[in-house]
Amino acid sequence: MRHLRVLCAIADTGSLHKAARQLGLAQPSLSTQLRRIERALGAQLFVRTQAGCRPTPLGLAVLSRARPLVAEFAAIVTETRAAAARAAGGFRLRIGATASRAIPGWLRLLRARPGPAPALQMNVSGNALLAMVAAGRLDMAFVHEVEGSPLRIPPGLCLRVLVEREPQFVTLAADHPAASQPELSLADLAGDRWMVDSTVDGEWDGLSRVLRAAGLNPEMLHGDYLTAYSLAATGEVVTVSQPTAHPRPDLAIRPLKGDPIGVRLLLAARTEAELDEVYTELEEAYWAVAREAPAYREWLKRAEPRGARDGRAMPARWATAEGPADALT
The missing domain is CATH 3.40.190.10 (Periplasmic binding protein-like II)
Known part of the structure; x- marks a missing residue:
């Protein structure tokens, strides 16, 4: 796995010097490791030029197999460490989010639990947040997807739809x-x-x-x-x-x-268990602010019977047995 990380770092940075700095190695040591890897595989993986390093055709083939393995191993390490910290009572949930009025209420509900308070990272880019979850730098992300402009969902992420079309x-x-x-x-x-x-x-x-x-x-x-x-x-x-x-x-x-x-509101994490852990609080926080917004409250009152007539799926919070009028009081 260490050798695969070396190859990915060289390809990502395009430079032995930059890759060595990223990996915390001396450049001569990294050059030696690369030569050993190439000897072991029996082929040259990178072309060295004054402009840096670029993969050979065989190097590209090796990298296409290496990247998923490195990402999966990083996810295993992240999830194992998180599980160990959770078991020891020291786990701090790392949440990413695009702008939403539901965030303060969601954090308040999560902070009411025993243990460390969650950490929040805001970003205008849902794509950037999803990539951070996939890389293990965040545990989950609450993002919105603009209709007609789908987000890039990294492989392996689990999604939970809060609102199909807001x-x-x-x-x-x-x-x-x-x-x-x-x-x-x-x-x-x-x-x-x-x-x-x-x-x-x-x-x-x-x-x-x-x-x-x-x-x-x-x-x-x-x-x-x-x-x-x-x-x-x-x-x-x-x-x-x-x-x-x-x-x-x-x-x-x-x-x-x-x-x-319209936009779709999504919660993303690496496992279904992580989604289950926080989804109820997010749902509660979202519909609390929906009730506080007069224009949205009136829209939901009108939309619920219209959705029932034409078969459109309405948010579950407003389709309870009590009916939309009771839910909005």
Whole structure:
């Protein structure tokens, strides 16, 4: 396994010097190890040039077999250490997440358990978080997947769907002419500029597709959502928002007719047992903030009977025996 890690490090860095530094070795020692590996296999695996090292065709074939083995071994080590720490009472859960109002409540519920408090790492990129889970740098990730822009799910990850399709609402100034309506069409915003955080996986492409499908070609600005909300409050832009967004007196949060923009909410981990360990708390936290969001609460009241008529699957939290009206009180 050590030899396979050496080959992967050289290929990843493209340099014996950089690979040696990554592995904590002296470069001459790494060069000696590479020669031994090549002698053992009976073939040259890398071409050395002034620009660095690049795999030979045979080297590429070896690497294609080596990478999954190295990743699987790393996962075994990570999971074994985590299990040992959990058994000893010293395990600290490492959670990654894209932005969601459910995060504070989820952490509060998890911190109420005995043992160390979980650690949180936020990132705008769901793809980056999923890669960190696969590499063992995080235990799990709560991410959103923009409709039409699927995330890259690394092999071996287990997924749990919290919400199959969460509608995305629009945020605009409270005194915007369209804000008097309880539900908007994209045509109502034809004269507005939009601001979108293009660093969030799929957001720019997803909104662009929806606007084109509606026959609109508005000016679109790049910006983080904190800036977008500030500009929306002054009427400079409109922006997409999660339906759980907290209401503000200077902003109006409205659903869009036909729900043209949607995301899927996913929890990912390396094992089903890890998902089982935290999913109930995440579900509870999410629906708690959903009940606190007036626009989303009203949307769910309308959507539940509509979903029952046309066969659309509604979130389980709202399809209980008590019915949506009781669930929302």
